[in-house]
Amino acid sequence: MNKYDFGIVGLGVMGRNLLLNIADNQFAVAGLDLDPEKVASLQAEAGAEHQIHATTDAATFVGLIQQPRAIMLLVPAGKPVDSAIQSLLPYLEKGDIIIDGGNSYFPDTDRRFTELQAKGIHFFGMGISGGEKGARRGPSLMPGGDRQAYERLRPIFEAASAKVDGEPCVEFLGNGSAGNYVKMVHNGIEYGIMQLLAETYDLMKKAYGLPTGTIQQAFEQWNNAELQSFLVEITSEILKRKEENGAYLVDLISDWAKSKGTGKWTSQNAMDLQVPIPVIDAAVNMRDMSKYKPERIEASKSLIWDQGQTATADINEIKEALQFAILVTYAQGLAQLTVASETYNYELNLEVVTKIWRGGCIIRSVALEDFRKAYDKNPALRNILLDENIGQTVSKLQKSVRNVVKTAVEKGIPAAAFLNALTYFDAYRSENLPTNIIQAQRDYFGAHTYERIDREGTFHTQWD
Incomplete structure (x- = not known):
């Protein structure tokens, strides 16, 4: 008893793989799951080379872990997290640590943090990115909670995480729900990039008339240059896969996309904070649009646009x-x-x-090292586009995006993410926006007042 370094509750795909990963790094790990088959399967896979003990009994499980206990929950977000916490509490003591490794909504993490703090239990919300393979071989880990309690977790998380240039892709991020919040925004960025890649494929196929093999080769080449990233890489791999009859598998997959809510949460919270993230908003909206398949089929027969001739493709x-x-x-x-x-x-x-996003996570890319350098040089940077080097890069690329967007509009190809990326750029670089007319409209119909640029104060006009 009390000889195991770490415990994991929930031995599904993520829990099982992360537990084996930690055990690979010479830590003794205990596992808890209510399903006897999952427990037996893990115990059989562990073998003699790993120090692993799995059980279906919460009291036995907690008793295995050395104090202060460190226990991670890898169960579905929402009520299952609260249920798992309640099942453990009778056996925990002050100073013990619970880590929620799921995609929990950050206000829930703040609530749990406060409730457990009152009981003397440390609580962490930790984003984990990398999927099944990442959990097994090295994910990006995003913990937030109690900085001092993190020292109990640091050796385990650093050993299990992905590495870039020898640096572990994990570090304490901040107070309270910081870890879950960072993972939420990570997923929002993921939504945006995935939508951009889908739109790129769609434009190349429909607007430029390129065959799937040529599109695949382009993605593969891009992944060996400035666009090197996990999502570009897997898109290239997806476009390679063929059925036995020679048909590309991607052409046989339904366009009815699903989601688990983290992109929506990112958009909703950005609106609460009044931070514009139109590419991510567009990505969420387009997944919603995909669900209207019967209506889209009907509309395609009546809402018609003559696309004209196929556009000439410029791959670069x-x-x-x-x-x-x-x-x-x-x-x-x-x-x-x-x-x-x-x-x-x-x-x-x-x-x-x-x-820590440079390795292990879904949005890892070569660009993140440039971002890291920019924030290292100027920690107070409000927007990465204000960095001189990144700003120059984006400015040089704008002619190309304007041409591609123009082609999409002319050909009637939906390109919401591209359009919103360009709109954001143009709005952000505009010294003056036309929202002065909105201020005047609000004052006209609601006496909401406005400010002037030629004098101080707040003003109202009797417009009528």
Whole structure:
């Protein structure tokens, strides 16, 4: 008893793989699951080379772990997290640590943090990115909670995480729900980039008339240059897969997309914070649009646009447009983290955030090292587009994105993420926006007042 370094509750795909990962790094790990088959399967896979003990009994499980106990929950977000906590509490003592490793909504994490703090239990919300393979071989880990209690967890998390240039892709991020919040925005950025890649594929196929094999080769080449990233890489792999009859598998997959809510949460909270993230908003909206399949089929027969001749494809121009839009998507998510950190007292360091995103996680890309350097040089950077080097890069790419967007509009191809990336860029670089007319309209119909640029104060006009 009390000889195991770490415990995991929930031995599904993520829990099982992360537990084996930690055990690979010479830590003794205990597992708890209510399903006897999962317990037996893990115990059989563990073998003699791992020090693993799995059980279905909460009291036995807690008793295995050395004090202060460190226990991670890898169960579905929502009520299952609260249920798991309640099942453990009778056996825990002051100073013990619970880590929620799921995609919990950050206000729930704050509530649990406060409730458990009153009982003397430390609580962490930790984002985990990398999927099944990442959990097994090295994910990006995003913990937030109690800084002092993190020292109990540090050796285990650093050993299990992905590594970039020998640096572990994990570090304490900030107070309270900081870890879950950073993971939420990570997922929002993920939504945006995935939508951009889908739109790129769609434009190349429909607007430029390129065959799937040529599109696949382009993605593969891009992944060996400026667009090197996990999502570009897997898109290239997806476009390779063929059925036995020679048909590309991607052409046989339904366009009815699903989601688990983290993108929606990112958009909703950005609106609460009044931070514009239009690419991410567009990505959420387009997943919603995909669910209206019967209506879209009907509309396709009556709402018709004559596309004319196929556009001439410039592969490099398409690549530059995609690079522009991806950089702008990162900029929006990072700007949201900046405002959220101030609003929620997270004390985030975006140099650290971008550093731990470089490996293991779904949005890892070569661009993140440039972001890390920018925040290292200027920690007070409000928007990554204000960094001289990144700003120059995006500015040089804008001609290409304008041409690609123009082609999409002319051909009637939906490109909401590209359009919103360009709109954000143009709005952000505008010294004056036409919202002065909105101020006047609000004052006209509601006497909401307005400010002037030629004198101090608040004004109202009797317009009629």
